[in-house]
Structure formats: structure tokens, C-alpha cells
Amino acid sequence: MEIVIDAHNVSKVYNPETIPVHAVNNVHLHVERGEFTALVGPSGSGKTTLLNLLGGLDRPNEGKIVINGTDITDMKENQLIDFRLNNIGFVFQSFNLIPVLTAKENIEFIMLLQGASKKQRDERVQTLLKEIGLSDKTNTMPSQLSGGQQQRVAVARALASKPQFILADEPTANLDSKSASDLLDIMAKLNKEENMTFIFSTHDSRVIERARRVVTLVDGRITSDTATFQISH
Amino acid sequence: MLLTLAWRNIWRNKVRSLVIICSVAVGLWAGAFIVAVYDGMAKDRIRTVIQEEVSHLQIHHPAFKEDFEPKFVAGDVDSLTAKIVAVPGVKSITARSITRGMMANASNSSGVTVIGIEPASENKTTGLQGRIIAGDFFPEGKRNPILVGNKLAEKLNIKSGNKVVLTFTNTHNNLTSGAFKVVGIYQSINSKLDGTNVYVLRQNLNALLTTPGKAHECAILLNNDDLVDSVKLQLQAIFPDLKVETWRQVSPESDLIATYTTQSAIIMVVIIMIALAFGIVNTMLMAVLERTREIGMLMALGLKKGKLLTMIIFETFLLTLVGAPFGLLVAWATVALTQDGIDISAFADKGLSEYGFSAILYPILSWDSVYQIIVIVVCAALFSAIFPAIKAIRLKPVEAIRQ
Numbered sequence: 001m002e003i004v005i006d007a008h009n010v011s012k013v014y015n016p017e018t019i020p021v022h023a024v025n026n027v028h029l030h031v032e033r034g035e036f037t038a039l040v041g042p043s044g045s046g047k048t049t050l051l052n053l054l055g056g057l058d059r060p061n062e063g064k065i066v067i068n069g070t071d072i073t074d075m076k077e078n079q080l081i082d083f084r085l086n087n088i089g090f091v092f093q094s095f096n097l098i099p100v101l102t103a104k105e106n107i108e109f110i111m112l113l114q115g116a117s118k119k120q121r122d123e124r125v126q127t128l129l130k131e132i133g134l135s136d137k138t139n140t141m142p143s144q145l146s147g148g149q150q151q152r153v154a155v156a157r158a159l160a161s162k163p164q165f166i167l168a169d170e171p172t173a174n175l176d177s178k179s180a181s182d183l184l185d186i187m188a189k190l191n192k193e194e195n196m197t198f199i200f201s202t203h204d205s206r207v208i209e210r211a212r213r214v215v216t217l218v219d220g221r222i223t224s225d226t227a228t229f230q231i232s233h
Numbered sequence: 234m235l236l237t238l239a240w241r242n243i244w245r246n247k248v249r250s251l252v253i254i255c256s257v258a259v260g261l262w263a264g265a266f267i268v269a270v271y272d273g274m275a276k277d278r279i280r281t282v283i284q285e286e287v288s289h290l291q292i293h294h295p296a297f298k299e300d301f302e303p304k305f306v307a308g309d310v311d312s313l314t315a316k317i318v319a320v321p322g323v324k325s326i327t328a329r330s331i332t333r334g335m336m337a338n339a340s341n342s343s344g345v346t347v348i349g350i351e352p353a354s355e356n357k358t359t360g361l362q363g364r365i366i367a368g369d370f371f372p373e374g375k376r377n378p379i380l381v382g383n384k385l386a387e388k389l390n391i392k393s394g395n396k397v398v399l400t401f402t403n404t405h406n407n408l409t410s411g412a413f414k415v416v417g418i419y420q421s422i423n424s425k426l427d428g429t430n431v432y433v434l435r436q437n438l439n440a441l442l443t444t445p446g447k448a449h450e451c452a453i454l455l456n457n458d459d460l461v462d463s464v465k466l467q468l469q470a471i472f473p474d475l476k477v478e479t480w481r482q483v484s485p486e487s488d489l490i491a492t493y494t495t496q497s498a499i500i501m502v503v504i505i506m507i508a509l510a511f512g513i514v515n516t517m518l519m520a521v522l523e524r525t526r527e528i529g530m531l532m533a534l535g536l537k538k539g540k541l542l543t544m545i546i547f548e549t550f551l552l553t554l555v556g557a558p559f560g561l562l563v564a565w566a567t568v569a570l571t572q573d574g575i576d577i578s579a580f581a582d583k584g585l586s587e588y589g590f591s592a593i594l595y596p597i598l599s600w601d602s603v604y605q606i607i608v609i610v611v612c613a614a615l616f617s618a619i620f621p622a623i624k625a626i627r628l629k630p631v632e633a634i635r636q
């Protein structure tokens with residue numbers, strides 16, 4: 001199998017000079033293409049910190065992170081931004097979308113940054129909106145979308161740039177259980193049909209159930225890493 | 234796309250943006266109007282200098298202006314006139330005899346500049362007749378007529394019809410004097426000149442100075458202002474021994490005042506824009522701070538710093554520049570509506586005429602000024618954009634998102 005993420009002995013310490021917080025402590029993690037992995041653990045266990053490190057938003061104090069064969073640990077800031085743009089999809093917990101852009105424009109935005117042509121963008125946006133079941137909301141502003149719909153657009157946007165994998169930090173935390181389950185359905189479908197790799201953190205046991213691999217963090221350390229049995233649909 | 238984003242972003246807080254846009258519009262309206270008024274004053278002053286006082290060019294003996302010694306004549310009136318008239322672009326010319334002396338009536342006396350003129354050509358060149366406010370402009374048959382300025386007339390308590398005595402030295406350094414009859418009182422825009430210049434007939438003055446047929450000064454009016462430098466060169470070539478000066482050289486203070494008037498108006502616009510810039514900086518800083526999370530998110534997604542910088546600069550520019558055309562347009566309309574002149578004599582007559590300015594303002598909004606104003610506005614926009622843009626790119630995506 002092809003390894004997309006190789007985190008090697010990664011540590012992140014906040015406030016190393018004053019009161020050091022070992023948010024991520026000596027983590028080894030391999031993620032293969034096509035995984036559908038949940039990152040779980042109590043509040044403050046380092047889930048967000050680890051996802052930020054894997055996504056190149058933050059730099060580890062120790063260890064190295066290799067994405068699809070590229071070591072991003074010491075990449076220059078602007079290079080890293082470009083790398084994120086072309087290799088990593090992000091879905092945040094909330095306020096994901098640019099409020100002044102429509103659903104379509106939000107998805108398109110990232111492709112514009114990548115320099116895709118109008119034709120490419122239009123086609124891809126249409127496909128993605130269809131996949132997330134929001135074809136009728138093409139020109140709707142984020143403020144007119146429900147929380148669940150906004151998160152679905154965020155997933156579509158993360159997908160638009162054709163990344164190596166998508167990182168989602170508690171994507172369902174602000175959603176009711178129906179919307180959460182819809183979002184998971186879409187993510188699972190994209191995982192299955194497009195072989196898109198997803199890594200998401202969550203507290204929600206119903207979300208954890210949907211994962212095929214569950215990595216548990218406690219105090220910044222991986223305490224368990226299990227492949228779960230999937231009931232096929 | 235960044236432009237669209239910037240445009241929509243400025244409308245997220247409509248009231249705040251509108252306040253800024255309106256302030257810029259009002260500020261520029263006021264600024265541009267002040268510039269127009271000052272410009273009008275400056276142009277008017279220059280017109281007065283050229284058309285009533287100095288004319289475009291003047292010719293003198295090189296030593297004449299040092300002491301106004303009567304022996305330093307420019308030459309024979311007839312030959313001077315003939316040669317000058319032959320130069321293309323010359324509209325009219327008048328030759329004068331000039332000296333300095335004392336004017337006295339029964340009770341008072343005052344230092345004066347006596348200008349000996351030939352009434353027809355003088356009037357054609359400087360329009361002196363139009364400034365007569367009492368009496369007549371050298372009526373036929375009067376012996377030794379003299380025109381006195383309003384200010385001097387008041388000072389010496391002289392009326393039209395009075396007799397005055399002029400005393401000065403002739404070319405032989407002998408004191409000589411002559412009795413003149415006041416035929417008219419004139420008043421010009423420049424009250425200083427009214428207090429010193431008196432006009433007599435050239436042949437009368439020449440007789441007293443013992444300079445028959447000669448002139449000390451030739452004043453030349455051209456067909457248009459742009460010819461000044463080229464005609465000056467031609468005349469200098471024709472009269473290598475004489476001093477040919479443009480109105481700027483003859484009256485450098487007028488040129489300076491005109492330039493400074495316009496410049497001080499431009500400085501006012503700069504001050505207005507600096508004040509506005511602080512408001513714009515403040516608004517944009519607030520806009521950046523409010524959107525910390527969103528900006529962090531954009532950077533996380535892959536918006537490079539350069540593009541983020543561009544976006545913030547676009548926003549600032551839009552905020553600054555949207556109001557500018559309105560302000561300029563309203564200023565232009567105001568100028569158009571006040572083309573008949575704004576009479577401020579009620580407030581400022583004395584003060585302005587001391588400096589040779591008319592009390593009626595004719596605002597002129599020239600393209601030159603508009604360009605300058607636009608440059609100032611763009612600079613203000615750039616200046617205002619720097620801080621917020623730096624603030625934005627300093628944000629770290631992780632920290633911004635965690636907020």
C-alpha cells in the first residue's frame with residue numbers, strides 16, 4: 001500500500017521556556033492511501049495539535065513529517081502554503097467558508113488559487129456540488145446554509161484541489177446527529193468512490209463507529225491504534 | 234477574484250465603509266474646491282499682472298532699474314516700436330518714460346513713480362482707461378494732464394481738477410519741476426501701485442527730463458502666454474544691448490505668490506487626506522482583526538502572503554478610491570456653479586488688494602490639479618494599506634484558527 005503520511009517520532013511542546021505543555025509526545029503514525037481514520041481522545045489530548053502538524057499548519061519541535069514522499073518539516077513558509085494548497089484538504093470545526101462567497105465560489109476559490117481554467121472549475125464544482133447533494137444551493141451564501149450544509153460545502157472545497165488526503169478537525173462537533181450522520185455518509189462515499197483518504201478527529205461515538213481505523217491519543221501519546229470491523233452497507 | 238473578494242469584503246460592514254467613503258468624498262470635495270478657488274486666484278492674479286500691470290515682456294536699459302536714472306533710456310521711441318512691432322506674435326506695444334520723484338499739492342507731498350505714456354498705445358496694452366473712477370483719461374486740449382491713483386489721491390486729499398507739482402532730476406542731474414493738472418483718478422486691483430504710480434503724457438515728461446523722443450521702458454503684450462519665451466529670445470537678439478525681461482522676471486513676487494497659492498491649497502488637500510488616512514487605517518485594522526479566523530483559514534487553505542497582502546491593499550484602495558470620484562465630481566459641479574465668481578469683498582477687500590488679488594473669486598479646477606489630487610489620494614490609500622496589510626500577513630494560521 002502507498003503511504004501518504006509518515007509521521008516519525010513527532011513531538012510538539014508549547015511554551016517550552018515557561019510551563020512546557022507536551023501537546024504531542026513522540027508520535028509515530030503511518031497513514032495509507034484510502035484510509036478512513038478517526039483520531040480520538042479526551043479534550044486536551046493533542047488531537048488538534050497533531051492534525052495541525054500533519055497538515056503543515058504547525059511545525060514539530062522534534063521528529064519529521066513526510067507527506068507522500070516529501071519531507072515538510074523544514075519547508076519554507078511560502079513553500080509550505082503552496083504545498084498545503086496542492087496536497088492537503090482541510091475541514092475545520094466551524095467558520096469554514098468565506099462568508100462573502102457563494103457555495104460555488106467557495107469551492108472554486110481553491111481551484112482559482114491553483115490556477116485551474118474556468119472550464120475545469122465549472123465542471124468540478126458541478127460534480128462536487130452534486131456529490132454533496134447541494135446542486136440547488138450553487139449560488140447560496142454561507143449564511144443561508146444550515147450548519148450541516150456548510151460543512152458539506154467545506155468537504156467539497158477540501159476535495160476540489162484534489163489533495164492527497166483530507167484532515168478534518170471535529171467536523172461534526174457543531175452539528176445535530178442527523179446532519180452529522182449525513183456528513184459522514186458523504187465522507188464515507190467519497191472515501192469509497194474516489195479512494196480519498198480522510199483523517200478526522202472526533203468525540204462522538206457514533207462518528208467513531210464509522211471509522212475503519214481508530215487512533216487514540218492520551219496526553220499527546222498514541223495509546224491505541226486499531227482497525228475496526230466495518231459493516232458494509 | 235481577489236478584487237471581487239475585496240469589493241465584497243468592504244460591504245460586510247456597510248455603515249463603517251460608507252462613513253469612510255463619504256468622508257473621502259466630502260474631504261476631496263472640500264479639498265478640490267479650495268484648490269480650485271486658490272488656483273482661480275492665482276490665475277486671476279497672473280492675468281492682472283500680464284494684462285494690467287507688467288504685460289508679457291518689458292525692455293529697459295540694463296542699468297535703468299537700479300536707480301531709475303533718466304539718462305539710461307532704452308532708445309528712440311520710433312525705432313524701438315518699429316522693430317518690436319515687426320516681431321510675430323506681438324499684439325501691442327507701448328513705450329514709456331519713467332522717473333521717480335515727489336508729488337506735492339498745497340499741503341502735502343509724497344514720493345511717486347512718474348510714468349510718461351502715450352495714451353492710445355498704453356490703453357491698448359494695459360487697459361488703463363478702464364480703471365478711471367473719476368474724471369477723464371487724458372482729454373484733448375488739457376495742458377500737462379496727470380492721472381493719480383485712488384490711494385494716493387486720498388492720502389494727499391487730491392480731487393480731479395486739482396493742481397499738483399512734480400519734482401525730480403533730469404538727465405543733467407538738475408532738479409526740475411512742473412505743474413500738472415489732475416484730470417482723472419484711477420483705481421486698480423493692486424492698491425500698492427495706486428499709492429505710487431502717477432501717469433502723465435510722455436512728451437511732457439520727456440521735456441522735463443530732457444530726453445525728447447526717448448523711452449525708458451517698452452511694455453509688450455503678446456497674442457498668447459505661451460509665446461513669452463520665444464519672443465523674448467527674438468527680442469534679445471534684436472536688442473543685444475538692452476535688457477529683455479518676461480513678466481515673471483519683472484514681477485517675480487507675482488509668480489511666487491501664484492505658485493505658493495496653488496501649492497498651499499495642495500498642502501491642504503494633503504492634510505485632509507492624512508486625517509482621512511488615519512480613519513481608513515483604523516477601519517481596515519478593525520476589519521482585519523474581526524476576520525482573524527477567516528484570514529487564518531485562508532492561509533491554511535493555501536492563500537499565499539503576497540495574495541493576502543494584495544487583497545488587503547485592494548480593500549483599502551477600494552475604500553479610499555470609491556469616494557474620490559464623487560468628491561471630485563461634486564467639486565467640479567460646485568466650480569461650474571460658481572463660474573460667475575464668488576464675491577468675498579464683504580470680508581476681505583482690503584487684505585486681498587494689498588497683494589494684488591481681486592475680491593471676486595473665479596474657481597478653476599484644472600486637470601493639473603485633479604491629477605495632483607488623485608496622486609495624493611492614491612498615496613494616502615497606499616499609506617493606509619500598509620499597517621493593516623502587515624497586520625494580516627503577520628497572523629499565524631494555527632493561532633488565528635484557534636481563536
Ligand SMILES: Nc1ncnc2c1ncn2[C@@H]1O[C@H](COP(=O)(O)OP(=O)(O)OP(=O)(O)O)[C@@H](O)[C@H]1O
Binds near residue numbers: 023041043046047048
Ligand atoms: N497555543 C497553545 N499554547 C499553549 N498550549 C496550547 C496551545 N494550543 C494547545 N495547547 C495545549 O496543548 C494541549 C493539546 O491541545 P489540543 O487542542 O491539541 O487538544 P485537543 O485534543 O484538540 O482538545 P479538544 O478535544 O478540546 O479540541 C492542551 O493541553 C492545550 O491546552
Ligand SMILES: [Mg+2]
Binds near residue numbers: 047048049
Ligand atoms: Mg481540538
